[in-house]
Amino acid sequence: MRRFIIVGTTAKGSGEFSLDDLPSSSGRLDVLLRCVRAALLTSHGLRANVVVYLMLLGEGAAPRVVRIGGEGLKFVRPDERSLAVLVQKLLLRHVGQAVGQEGAFVEQKPGLAVADGGLECVLAELGGASVYVLEEGAGDVRDLDLASEDVALFVGDHRGFDDATRGAFEALGAVRVSVGPVSLHSDDVVTLVTNELDRRNW
Amino acid sequence: MRRFIIVGTTAKGSGEFSLDDLPSSSGRLDVLLRCVRAALLTSHGLRANVVVYLMLLGEGAAPRVVRIGGEGLKFVRPDERSLAVLVQKLLLRHVGQAVGQEGAFVEQKPGLAVADGGLECVLAELGGASVYVLEEGAGDVRDLDLASEDVALFVGDHRGFDDATRGAFEALGAVRVSVGPVSLHSDDVVTLVTNELDRRNW
Numbered sequence: 499m500r501r502f503i504i505v506g507t508t509a510k511g512s513g514e515f516s517l518d519d520l521p522s523s524s525g526r527l528d529v530l531l532r533c534v535r536a537a538l539l540t541s542h543g544l545r546a547n548v549v550v551y552l553m554l555l556g557e558g559a560a561p562r563v564v565r566i567g568g569e570g571l572k573f574v575r576p577d578e579r580s581l582a583v584l585v586q587k588l589l590l591r592h593v594g595q596a597v598g599q600e601g602a603f604v605e606q607k608p609g610l611a612v613a614d615g616g617l618e619c620v621l622a623e624l625g626g627a628s629v630y631v632l633e634e635g636a637g638d639v640r641d642l643d644l645a646s647e648d649v650a651l652f653v654g655d656h657r658g659f660d661d662a663t664r665g666a667f668e669a670l671g672a673v674r675v676s677v678g679p680v681s682l683h684s685d686d687v688v689t690l691v692t693n694e695l696d697r698r699n700w
Numbered sequence: 701m702r703r704f705i706i707v708g709t710t711a712k713g714s715g716e717f718s719l720d721d722l723p724s725s726s727g728r729l730d731v732l733l734r735c736v737r738a739a740l741l742t743s744h745g746l747r748a749n750v751v752v753y754l755m756l757l758g759e760g761a762a763p764r765v766v767r768i769g770g771e772g773l774k775f776v777r778p779d780e781r782s783l784a785v786l787v788q789k790l791l792l793r794h795v796g797q798a799v800g801q802e803g804a805f806v807e808q809k810p811g812l813a814v815a816d817g818g819l820e821c822v823l824a825e826l827g828g829a830s831v832y833v834l835e836e837g838a839g840d841v842r843d844l845d846l847a848s849e850d851v852a853l854f855v856g857d858h859r860g861f862d863d864a865t866r867g868a869f870e871a872l873g874a875v876r877v878s879v880g881p882v883s884l885h886s887d888d889v890v891t892l893v894t895n896e897l898d899r900r901n902w
Contacts, residue, residue: 517720577723578730
């Protein structure tokens, strides 16, 4: 299983944003949505062995995590607006129900779930996965010694990681990895890691 | 100079599409716009050595080519809707002026130009560039022997290339290249080629 965890430092968890002005009104959820496409979609299909977590840590709502993928996920369209509609509906339904237990994922539809909380919700799902953090200047992903197909890869948004999150990575023994010499958008990072894993037939 | 030429077999050249339903109303211009981001933008900047050509070959208007990049291009936002607004304004202004000479690029703003025509408009701009075509099953981009920094890379949309375009590639002596074992979206292909060129410091 490949788990991509995209840390949205400013993305809002309320679902209250405008589809016509996504970057400003959502706290740059657009950055995270592009990662969903890069992680989950191939040319004409969905990757069944991938789960994407969107950590929504922005102001205006309690931290929340959206989980997309794995068993049961059906048709997902690649364009940003369609992905925004999908995540918005998911969040609004979740907020409306308010049945969740703190920290637990509540499945809204097959392959689509939301949890109230932050990093702890994701960590509770990782099991024995090897944990990697994508960071500039770290060891090259092409040289990575992958011991297991069960991987969890943390990717930062346009602001990178804050100190608390970095501390958690250290406590987890996460391995730092980079994708090349140029500082890239988060979705490019996801694409490059995905390609390396594809090449290893994982 | 890196030139990415994205061949939009169904994308409309009229500029008449809805921002609220981009994929259907534009003939999948969304596929091409995502390539613009992947080719031109780094984490916090623009690549000055890259030009992107969007070939708009869909029905409803004469074929048209949009050129984005190179000298003078300023701030470009990464989200799909902003890119759609940029290209729509460019096309509508071009159509309204109708001052273009068949096949020649008319600059509308620094770094932004439109030409009436198809492949011939692009070929007229390539000079001595080495020409590559991104195709599944071809030789690996990682093994590519790049003789020059002056490259032109053709990337297909969700439908790939038609026979006429393939014939033109053959006549050009274009080298076929692939990015890995999985069939990917066009923007992923652009990201992967870009990374390989970045790694070679080009």
